[in-house]
């Protein structure tokens with residue numbers, strides 16, 4: 001798992017930590033830039049232009065007032081300069097409004113592109129990670145927080161851009177104030193610093209709260225899904241689960257509400273107090289400027305310019321300081337995002353992979369293979385010693401939890417053994433290219449996915465490069481008996497399956513299984529692995545599937561997992577697994593003669609049919 005970048009304790013975030021979180025911003029801007037270089041440049045350009053507008057407007061205002069007063073005092077009739085100034089102010093006001101709109105538009109378009117780009121990056125990275133990483137709840141929390149960043153961080157983008165814009169505006173306004181009286185700046189700082197400290201304190205509280213709530217938020221989403229989705233509606237009705245689910249939702253959401261509202265109330269109370277302090281600061285400065293004007297140290301135009309500058313500066317400072325806590329907050333949240341990309345898979349391609357054997361010569365050998373799931377104390381498999389020869393059909397039987405599925409996941413390198421090794425043609429499986437290995441395996445898992453896509457696409461996922469190869473898809477469907485089903489569907493192979501989209505049609509359990517089985521036939525794989533491939537099929541379909549299976553896998557290796565002994569007996573050799581290890585091995589007849597576990601289970605099943 002990744003090194004933990006986020007060393008920040010959840011409860012308190014110090015200023016140093018805030019500042020140090022800003023080091024994430026370059027990574028962030030790199031992503032923004034990659035989402036759209038053109039829009040990033042436009043946004044910067046527009047904001048720089050916009051930052052000069054406040055001082056330009058105030059200064060033109062000052063000139064207008066001074067001009068009006070001069071006109072009154074001199075009783076002259078030449079007002080052309082005055083109207084020129086009014087026209088300039090009008091132009092500036094229109095330009096400011098136009099710039100605001102263009103900035104909003106660019107930010108929102110850039111934000112959408114950023115969100116799409118980062119979502120794709122997350123999916124791409126997630127695809128490289130190991131299965132056991134997905135089975136870890138800490139990883140899920142991280143993934144969840146990274147996902148939230150794709151949307152939440154578009155706000156950060158506007159915030160950082162606005163921050164830059166406001167800093168430039170402040171520099172312009174400060175120049176005027178400093179020229180008049182530098183002490184005003186001190187007054188300004190005294191007025192706004194308490195408010196900044198308050199903001200930053202409450203923002204860190206918010207972050208800590210929201211971070212600590214991630215697992216519960218995931219549970220809340222899950223409960224929401226349980227309570228209202230087509231996949232769960234059947235059981236919710238039959239078992240009468242609605243009240244149970246709603247009660248759980250209420251307990252969790254009430255807790256969220258209580259925690260969040262307590263913080264919001266506190267924040268609002270302190271916020272009001274600090275804002276009064278700010279107002280006091282402004283009026284102190286205002287009084288001072290008026291006093292100076294009365295004493296003849298400044299013109300009336302300068303009074304409006306300075307008072308306006310002070311008001312705008314104090315509001316800009318307040319905004320930028322409190323925005324700083326938001327920006328640093330956002331930058332801290334970026335840790336989650338960056339941390340997610342730090343997670344690296346353990347199951348990877350070797351640097352110099354061996355070419356995958358075609359054909360496989362001596363086959364697979366499991367040598368004292370043991371495997372423990374990362375979240376489990378016990379071995380799911382241990383001391384596995386057996387081989388799978390080229391062209392051999394091997395059946396795995398055993399009671400629930402015996403380790404059958406785990407064994408085939410090891411063969412497909414979804415996990416690597418915790419001890420022992422798996423050899424292919426005398427070489428460790430880890431020495432071969434991972435993609436090549438998976439290309440050479442045709443697998444149907446017990447818990448295959450019912451894709452809410454078309455009939456044809458549901459089969460093509462078995463070999464996605466051939467998605468447009470109609471002939472191949474139809475051939476695979478014929479081999480798994482799914483073609484008969486396609487003939488019954490109104491739109492045939494283009495029929496959308498599942499109920500979620502496009503007037504899709506739902507299939508029965510057995511029909512879905514035939515479609516999924518066709519996926520395994522999409523590749524000309526050297527090894528076929530079928531985990532309970534016919535558990536949902538009727539007796540006739542099962543018989544036919546296996547008739548074809550024997551022909552289709554002629555000369556190929558196959559691993560079949562089945563609880564049905566009628567299926568298992570078709571294999572050349574049967575491995576009886578118990579508690580993760582091989583208990584017996586042999587052909588159907590040999591195992592019956594042995595009168596061990598296989599014979600016991602076989603006779604139990606046969607008895608059920610008598």
Ligand SMILES: Nc1ncnc2c1ncn2[C@@H]1O[C@H](COP(=O)(O)OP(=O)(O)OP(=O)(O)O)[C@@H](O)[C@H]1O
Nearest residue numbers: 135373375376380399400401402403404405406407
């Ligand atoms: N993802 C997982 N994380 C932790 N333990 C797991 C995981 N998957 C399986 N196990 C455990 O490993 C053991 C073997 O499971 P496996 O799925 O290989 O059994 P199986 O023989 O295929 O069972 P079944 O016939 O019920 O499909 C079980 O004790 C199970 O609880």
